Amino acid sequence: MTQTINSGQSVKPASVAQNMPLSGLAKKANVNIIGLEKADYKGADSTLCSGCGHDSISAQIITACYELGIQPESLIKFSGIGCSSKSPAYFMSRSFGFNSLHGRMPSVAQGALLANHSLQGLGVSGDGDTGSIGIGQFLHLVRRNLRMVYIIENNGVYGLTKGQFSATSDIGQELKHAGKNELPPIDLCAEAIISGCGFVARSFAGDPKQVVPLIKAALRHRGTAVLDIISPCVTFNNKDDSTKSYTWGREHDERINDIQFVPNANEIQVEYNAGEAKEVELHDGSKIVLHKVDETMHDPTDKHAAMRLLTDAHDKQEFVTGLLYIDPNRENLAEVHDLGETPIAHIPNSKLRPSPESLLKLIAGMF
Amino acid sequence: MTQTINSGQSVKPASVAQNMPLSGLAKKANVNIIGLEKADYKGADSTLCSGCGHDSISAQIITACYELGIQPESLIKFSGIGCSSKSPAYFMSRSFGFNSLHGRMPSVAQGALLANHSLQGLGVSGDGDTGSIGIGQFLHLVRRNLRMVYIIENNGVYGLTKGQFSATSDIGQELKHAGKNELPPIDLCAEAIISGCGFVARSFAGDPKQVVPLIKAALRHRGTAVLDIISPCVTFNNKDDSTKSYTWGREHDERINDIQFVPNANEIQVEYNAGEAKEVELHDGSKIVLHKVDETMHDPTDKHAAMRLLTDAHDKQEFVTGLLYIDPNRENLAEVHDLGETPIAHIPNSKLRPSPESLLKLIAGMF
């Protein structure tokens, strides 16, 4: 290896992706639509506390990607800094990952995904990472509507630095060192909605039945999809009086709708079709089916209704789960930039450097 | 001057403030309640473009402070960087001013006003300063609810760097170098409301009748009061198709209510009292009277209604003016911190350094 090699490789779309399981010769009992086993989606061993909500979410990301048949190499993982932000190392080792700086994942993701918009972005962040130091980048990411899934593993506390309040901590909540929290929580779903986000959902780490289909739907959304997943910190924030604790979560979780993701390639759609369902067509042609529960009758295409739901719940210190708001029509950033099919990162050198003649012409104008 | 002098001076409240006009011997024809002339509220000559909306706002700040009889020395001015952020130099030279860094005025203001919470804070920023680089600090300031007036001189453009888009620029708007704006504007009033702001208003630089009373009311608000004032940039953003231009402003300005500030010391309240008026009592006992116009019937204490107004207007690329939302009850940061009457900055050294005995006691516990 001594000379420059220009990569020039292009990524095959997931549907025709090659099947290269690491598992070698073993017979493939359970494989997904692209012929990979679930093991092909796993990551390194977690170093999080046993019982941490973040690990459940990693498992659910694995399930969603496996079930959707996403080619691991076509997905890139992003994160900031925190316990939550460590988790991309714990799922999908065959996907590239970028564990960036505290609060700055959105910018890194935007650069990478504009450089290669054929890839699927998946970001994992924490409430401190997103709501405190990172709120500016988060809002501007959402505003630009880059195509990526942005998961906030929201435990209402700084886990990795051992238990300080974050911007989503409950008012009045108490922690050992930090004392009593004096400030109202920031609602990251509401922030996302008013900044123009076209896919905003909230769920609970301990509820894989809701989380997995939400992740699947988010992965097919045209722009930025924000998932605020309450993910209790067993170590620093599991007092029963915190809204981010497991007990509180289970008891106060108001389900507003059921959601099932039905990928195009999958024919089981009918099975889940029901009378009160509302279908929303996503950008890539896949559909998500929203099952309304009677007591709330929430229409997730109604921004006002979504904001009202959130503000009411916020005032009551409760949270609503499910898909809160969806607008599948807004163009994403790569579309706005009119990027072609070939990602920028794969454009050959010959097209990156204009001709000598063009330079001579320019210079002629400089005399 | 060779030795250390500990200041220890305390600021007299405005009502009993001493009268020290710079104008010297001249006879005082027009003086306000604390005996100052309007000239005592003026600043250095403006270096902004002639006709800049920001200069109108400076004039209106001067009027509001003069009419309220604010002691200039008891007010501190803050700003970030931008044409707008230069303007604190152009009003109230007898007030201390701090022209900080681009986007970082909120933190500087918070530090200064916690150090001396007896002072009245008045911040002036731009839409780039607040909405782009500064959105994080802005939201966290609002969340902490420090007592200060925060004026955004919103021209939808970066004036000082010569005409780039800011985060509040209209989608589709065109500028000479920047081309066409591809992104939807951030609504800073909506951002303020969902982050917990208890006083959110919008107005138009060319409308002193609305701006002056809003500033007065804001100056008496208990916590952070955000005023988003559309302030056209005559140089870079006065194309008629921009919502931030004078022509657009005048034609599309939907007035939702009239507002009159009635300070306690002023007995003209009755004069403005009308049938449809809604009174809101502010923290310091002063009242603001909101005059509803029939077509909208907006109740500014209703957060949902405020958000709906903003979202609707946003969708229509219009703006509503007036006091959009008010919640006079939320404690400000100094109250949350239980700060006493003496500002921290004036606590005498003797109370800042604990006794030698207390140290000996502590050390005894370290063996």
Next chain:
Amino acid sequence: MISNSVTTADTQLTAAQRPSVVNDFSITAATKNGSGSQTANLALLRSLFKMGIPVSGKNMFPSNIQGRPTWYTIRTSGDGFIARRDVSEIMVALNPDTALEDHEKTAPGGAFFYEETIKMPLQRDDISYYPIPAKRIASELEKDPKLKTYSANMVYVGVLMWSLGIEEREMEAALMHHFKGKQKPVDSNMKVVRTSIEWAQANLTKTDPFRVERIDKTKGLIMIDGNTAGALGSIYGGVSFVAWYPITPATSVADGLTDYLPRLRIDPETKAPTYAVVQTEDELAALGMVLGAGWAGARAMTSTSGPGISLMAEFSGLGYFAELPAVIWDVQRMGPATGLPTRVSQGDIIKAYWLGHGDTKHVVLLPGDPFECFEMGWRALDLAERLQTPVFVLSDLDIGMNQWMCKPFEYPTEAMDRGKVLTAEQLTELKGFARYKDIDGDGIGWRTLPGTNHPLAAYFTRGSGHNERAQLSERSEDWEANMERLTRKFETARSLVPAPVIDSVEGAEIGFIGFGSTTPAIDEARTLLAHKGIKTSFLRVRALPLHQQVHDFIAAHKKIHVVEMNTDSQLASLLALHVPEFATRLVRTNNNSGLPISAAWLIKRIEGAK
């Protein structure tokens, strides 16, 4: 186990043949983090300290919360050396994940204690083996299943007490200290300890030579970590505003402030706090608030580590140029970027000194131990107000988070210095003032505090070019004059910051220069070198800008080893610029392992450099 590969070459004898080794060895306990071993380790450390034996404790922990390997090393030294050593004679292996490695790293002639359930080959014939029934005893004694792992740690405490001869009453006193006087947890822990001692007496036979004996070498000393010391120093320095953002290893500075401020700083008359503490949204906001507060007249500080220092660059420049008092604690950790957040370094010294774009330079204080953290805690606040500029205090993870034996804190020897502040009365007398005028020739102007009730009091603060009257100016003359004054002010700073500590040895040709937490290792290395007949001098830098004495010290020695913990030999660079005429005398003696340096490493390194 993480360690440099230096080993002691002490013995070929079998354990039994050797004489007692008293008060002079290292113990390492290998556990998992989050398992509660911290109580056990600190109790061991403190009980030894209370027996009068000089000790130091170094925690090597991972950057996660639970379940990953962590090592705690206690060094005892009758001679009073408290630097880290590279080897441990006594190894306590409680973590199955690292037991093999720990076994291998045990010093020849040492003792290996291991949880009895760990299955591993125990085949070294140069060490003594002792099983510990930690889980078993804990299960028997502790009913609450949640507390079982925690109690298991007290079992090794008991077994070590038996083996080394640590006194029960000192252990009880140590636990009493740990639990802040609460008898109940002390009793329940002592129960495990006593049961374990009894079990050891009944079941183990001592075959290693290590033991302790009460001596009298810790009298008058205290045991504390530098971050708490810094917090207390700041409180006694009258800090009245704190803005901070959590980051390892600086968080405990803020913790110390939040703990002690309510106890020490409530106004007895009004019952109101004489301070405000704000946890900010990030480090930019933290320094912004501190500058705002300092400007308005508070004694203001923040604490952070590397990444936070980077984020504070722009505000630091503003503080320098607009001349705002501020104190910034940087408890250094290893690395560029996120690096190794739980490992020590001295890698921010150049960075802090020149933090900010353009021509900025800062005053930097360099405490050498918790005693100085306390002292520089208050001095930094004085200097910041006196010099009207940001003052950095560069501590590090080792000083900041480990327990250090040191002199008890000294109550501030000087009255609080609030710097040059004009009152309304003085303004009337003076008929006004010019904020940035150098009246006194020291480069420092007089300021007024916002709110000063006088029509001539106000001025406008900005980071843009300004003249003496604080008016915006883009004139070259004003700019040059202002920068010249700032340079003059920096010279004033040079004369006000703490002078270096110098031990000049008659006839020494070799000198050491170092700062901060490497001091104990340098001290020890010098003693060892002296035993070999090599005379050395030592200058410990305590602040930037560098003092004239530093120049003189370098001039007086042929070869100067500049000892520091970073990759780029940053102090050596600053020294070279300080003494261009002697630049070639400076030898870069740096270590970037992330571990506190040891005397053995230092000697090996300088012998290699000969």
Next chain:
Amino acid sequence: MISNSVTTADTQLTAAQRPSVVNDFSITAATKNGSGSQTANLALLRSLFKMGIPVSGKNMFPSNIQGRPTWYTIRTSGDGFIARRDVSEIMVALNPDTALEDHEKTAPGGAFFYEETIKMPLQRDDISYYPIPAKRIASELEKDPKLKTYSANMVYVGVLMWSLGIEEREMEAALMHHFKGKQKPVDSNMKVVRTSIEWAQANLTKTDPFRVERIDKTKGLIMIDGNTAGALGSIYGGVSFVAWYPITPATSVADGLTDYLPRLRIDPETKAPTYAVVQTEDELAALGMVLGAGWAGARAMTSTSGPGISLMAEFSGLGYFAELPAVIWDVQRMGPATGLPTRVSQGDIIKAYWLGHGDTKHVVLLPGDPFECFEMGWRALDLAERLQTPVFVLSDLDIGMNQWMCKPFEYPTEAMDRGKVLTAEQLTELKGFARYKDIDGDGIGWRTLPGTNHPLAAYFTRGSGHNERAQLSERSEDWEANMERLTRKFETARSLVPAPVIDSVEGAEIGFIGFGSTTPAIDEARTLLAHKGIKTSFLRVRALPLHQQVHDFIAAHKKIHVVEMNTDSQLASLLALHVPEFATRLVRTNNNSGLPISAAWLIKRIEGAK
């Protein structure tokens, strides 16, 4: 007028007695900003250039948008000197606010042109006076009231053309260039020009000696600003991703990119852009995006100035440590903090070199003129991908925003270097790879690009400690090995960056070392010194880390003047660290006036330092 107080001591004669001064003087036009004088000034500059006369133009403008004093100075020099001079023989006073000052600063023997409506005493007997009826003529000719002020500027153009003898057709050509070939504005401007010339012929009598004559000294040269040049160089370097945030004086780099990319870089087949440009919310985001894009395989860059550099500190450290390609243009302006945004400085050189906490160091390129801005534009992208690290290009306000006469850009002489990237095919062959392994001995590992479709392609990028396989590691050995490799890589960089440009003069004992925009002044000063019989050599540094040749140059001279525009003599410090053995030979020859240095200043300064 802002200027250093150096004056030419050329004449005691009256104007009439003196012989013609041809092609060798300076013109300063004093106007208000926002008044449209830029067209007039640039047209004057370019018409002179087209007459074959070497020229340079320096704009001194305030940091606001409209109405404040601004000065534009054009120097003509038959000898080809293009440095700023401290004095102007020809003064055009159109701004009443500064007219008195401008009058006073006019060089003895000079000519003072002034708007006729400005009332002021004109009583110097050593200069010639000429009223200009700018407002009057503009009012007569221009109907649109908005354009009257603008047109007034063309009146002084006409009067100067009359006075100096500037050819009409070259003025027309210059305007044609300015208005990009649009005849209409050219015609209307030429109408004002011609009317003014006629008015001058009819009403004025020339009493000063200054005039121009067509010569042939600009053939083959171009006239351009460095920011446009940098943008074009980047485009020919294949830049494919740009993220930036507006800031003076860097904004026009991004403007250049936004202007030229759509013209030069649309894929002819697909019609899609081969690039993306994002105006970000701030500088942190700008560098974050650039690093993300570089990681993903784009050729990515950003541009900023001082405050932005400070904000990029943390991300720069990440780029260094995680080894991500990125190009960062820093168009330097004066000062710490906000400073003087419209004044030049070279004050970020130390800052950029060591940007980021901990042990970071960066490759820095130092273009000397727009020609090199173009070249370093493409080279920086090659180096960034080759070295997998952020590369800074430090230009400055003078190079970046002023028009420079220079060699025409040279088409890249080397094929695009995309660095070490492994394809899926290579991975199959190699059976995997280790991201941070130093296979080739140059410290640079091989990388894969995200999306590479191979199960062994992926790796994890982080700013935390890692081993060769990019796995998280907190082991000292891994950390030390990695930092050692990074140091090795920095040595590789030393050999790859542009070498210094050296003019070693036989027998010279004095050497100059400088970089960037001070070069013309140094060149001129050396010529003047040579006339006095003083031989000097010159080394122009073009990059950090410093080349071995820098060492050799210093070794070969007794005294080295390190010329730079900042307060702290930053390059001198870096040189001292590079050559500790010769540190005392370095003389700090710095200037922090915010104005480009002049040869006169430099000579005076070094004569003072003798």
